[in-house]
Amino acid sequence: MGSHKIRVGMIGYQFMGKAHSHAYRDLPFYFEQEVVPVLQAIAGRNEEKVKKEAEKLGFLSYETDWKKLIEREDIDLIDIVTPNNTHAEMAIAAAESGKHVLCEKPLALTAEQAERMYQAVKKNRVIHMVTHNYRFAPAVQYAKKLIEDGRIGQIRHIRATYLQDWMMDPNFPLVWRLRKEITGTGTLGDIGAHSIDLARYLVGEIDEVMGTMKTFVKKRPLGETKGGLSAKVESEHMGDVEVDDTAAFLANFENGALGVFEATRYAGGNRNGNRFEINGSKGSIRWNMEKMNLLQVYFDDDEPGLQGFRTIHCTEEHHPYAEVYWPAGHGIGYEHTFINLLSCFMDGVAKGVAPRPNFEDGLMNQRVMEAVVNSTEKRQWIKIPK
Known part of the structure; x- marks a missing residue:
């Protein structure tokens, strides 16, 4: 049985961006899986920096506006590695665009935000996880x-x-x-x-x-x-x-x-x-x-x-x-x-x-x-x- 690809769009590129990118790249080396990630695009506000990081981390392209990344039809998964106050807006927008969502911890600023994020991924039936890697x-x-x-x-x-x-x-x-x-x-x-x-x-x-x-x-x-x-x-x-x-x-x-x-x-x-x-x-x-x-x-x-x-x-x-x-x-x-x-x-x-751990865990x-x-x-x- 052959594998199919999931095209990753990552928002952010610093400490956690490096950890996530490395994991995507090494995953097929260790695990034989039905779904294989492709590093499609990365988003960051500073064009000079995000272009450099896209090349370093192995992404095929970049955006300077995260909303454009989410709107792209060649993206299947949105990976959020930005500061906590941005998680809710990004995750909800990704879910409403039919994209799967991986989000860094803590899931949100408040339980109310986390609840809205959880309802969004459930309503739109996308796959979701929060990155409690330990x-x-x-x-x-x-x-x-x-x-x-x-x-x-x-x-x-x-x-x-x-x-x-x-x-x-x-x-x-x-x-x-x-x-x-x-x-x-x-x-x-x-x-x-x-x-x-x-x-x-x-x-x-x-x-x-x-x-x-x-x-x-x-x-x-x-x-x-x-x-x-x-x-x-x-x-x-x-x-x-x-x-x-x-x-x-x-x-x-x-x-x-x-x-x-x-x-x-x-x-x-x-x-x-x-x-x-x-x-x-x-x-x-x-x-x-x-x-x-x-x-x-x-x-x-x-x-x-x-x-x-x-x-x-x-x-x-x-x-x-x-x-x-x-x-x-x-x-x-x-x-x-x-x-x-x-x-x-x-x-x-x-x-x-x-x-697990998914957005329900993040909410709890x-x-x-x-x-x-x-x-x-x-x-x-x-x-x-x-």
Whole structure:
């Protein structure tokens, strides 16, 4: 059976644009799929820059107006890798044009926006996903299998932290991730959203939260992102930091589990400390993105004297997605989580079903984040709307 092509139009081209483009290009190298992506066109406001990036990333053409990209008849999928305040308008326009939609996280600025996005993709029957790529690390997928198989029993706890330190310098500029009208929230939406998504994936739906949020540096020099997480100061003028530098919250899950969450950019020495530990009635699981191929597992029924956490190198054919890459013990990296996610997306296009995490998950994550903000303001427990 032959494959058919899906023509990709990507809006944006910086950090996430690079990650997504690489994944599209490498996907057919590792996965044999019915649907194969073609890098058709990229959109960006600066013609000189977008032309250069189109050539570098491997796109066949470019546009300087994202609306023209969506209107093009030679585009089947719109991939949104722009700042958060643009997601809703772009995704809804793409869905109404009959295009499939892949959107970066967090899905929107508000739950109300996320709801409109979800209704748009449902109404227009297009395939949709939100790019919570950490679900697609083989170790996380294997953790999910162990949990579903009942190996750690009834889940009682999840401790999820996402610790970074790249904004600790008070002279780091006021980039878009620190401006409320563009980003919505600070650490909560930028990195806490990943912890929320992993918790919902592995443990279950969250029932209520109690949160607190802080901003340590209130003013920063004006500046812009250069690419990745680096930035440059462009003015000696200062601007107000309007979002959280750190967010923490407690969560009660619908299945009775208790969650403790922390997201911060002020944890010195933690470059990308995305971690969780899940404790059940029969055992425990630990994972750390900085050692993404390793999964630590403890089983309560191990014999006395040999009990303790064992470390599994999730690179064998028994581990989800690992079998398409290298021999056992030959690790994969951050970029492969996007390739795995895209393989899932392309399967969804072939089958006509929106794979998880999709816009419904993005909406649920947004509701949790909004409840954390409301809880912080009201200093009380907040139920998650259903």
